[in-house]
Amino acid sequence: MKIAQLSCSKCRTKIPVVFGMVSTLTCQSSGCGGNSFRVEIVKEPISLTCVACGRKVEAMGGAEISTVCRGCGSRVFTPGIANPDFKLLLIIRNRGIGDVLMTTAALPRLRMKYPDHAICYAVDPDVEELLLGNPYIDFRLPTDRGVKLTEWDIRIDLRQKVEDYAVGDGVNKGDRLERFMKLCGVPVPPVPKMEIYLTREERKWAETFYPVKRNLIVLGLTSASRFRAWPLGHFRKLTSMIDRNKCDVLLLSDTAICSDWFGAGIINATGRLTIRQMCSLIERSSLVISGDTGVSHIAAAFDKPAITLYGAIPPEVRCGHYPLTIPIYKEGIVPCVPCWDWQFATDEHLRKCKNEGPDCLLSISPEEVFEKLKEVLK
Secondary structure, three states, X not given: OOEEEEEEOOOOOEEEEEOOOOEXXXXXXXXXXXXXXXXXXXXXXXXXXXXXXXXXXXXXXXXXXXXXXXXXXXXXXXXXXXXOOOOXXXXXXXXXXXXXXXXXXXXXXXXXXXXXXXXXXXXXXXXXXXXXXXXXXOEEEEHHHOOOHHHOOEEEXXXXXXXXXOHHHHHHHOOHHHHHHHHOOOOOOOOOOOOOOOOHHHHHHHHHHOOOOOEEEEEEOOOOOHHHOOOHHHHHHHHHHOOOOOEEEEEEOOOOOOOOOOOOOEEEOOOOOOHHHHHHHHHOOOEEEEEOOHHHHHHHHOOOOEEEEEOOOOHHHHOOOOOOEEEEEOEOOEOOOOOOOOOOOOHHHHHHHHHHOOHHHHOOOHHHHHHHHHHHHO
């Protein structure tokens, strides 16, 4: 008797599955009901065959799979050993909300190019949830578990491929989304589209969190990089200009921010939300304002208007395919712009930027952003 073990991604409860025996693959732990599992114990690929429609899902040990059939929605499967001709295509992009989202634009084309391959996406655990529910991904693998080249038929490694702006005669200074697609070996469509797949439950949670039906302005307060973060004092002044009798302001950050400028009409959700909760609220928003950081790319994925403040990197590199994004950028006004993430900065500019803050963003005034805000909300 051959047995595999599935570990619930939500609560980590482990359930055994017997090959050849019909099983309902839903987590039975009290109050969980999860339908995303990690395959454990087996080394060879396994297959889950939907009892209702016959569709198969194939996965390696250590991979993440959904146990809801993409064909009919059933959760009843027959586990077994995968077809000996099982082929695997591995994509690796370890980090960055925006970068991981940009790669999702390539997935439909990869599925068309390799219809006989199962697609696995290896990604850092802290951004893995961006890929939940994506129908073009057969399973996910966290990069911290290690990935061996010999286990895959096709391997597309996107780590450290776009960060060096001096390499290859400036090849990385072009549109970043297009660069990812070319590295994946697929053509760039006229309108490439990033995708986030929210569930009905996640949208319902967002409606409960923010049930008011009026303009919701999202402010992304922080960035992983100092040179992409607009000063908090500028955000504070901008907030004071917004008519909060007509609009609510939602503050987002991956870390908690406490200050005395929070008040009526301001929802401080900093440090409180998962990435998917943040996504579900941005989907309900009227406008997103931030630096060149993750929330700006989430807004673009949901076709939401955004005002994005750029400094170190020109906007055409980052939002060339974001038709509803309004960039504000000070090239020609601040002498060190663009410095390409400090890679081309002089010692003097680098020292000043680190000690006093980036002039490229400091020079963007709250009044300038507010004028753009009024245009969007007319």
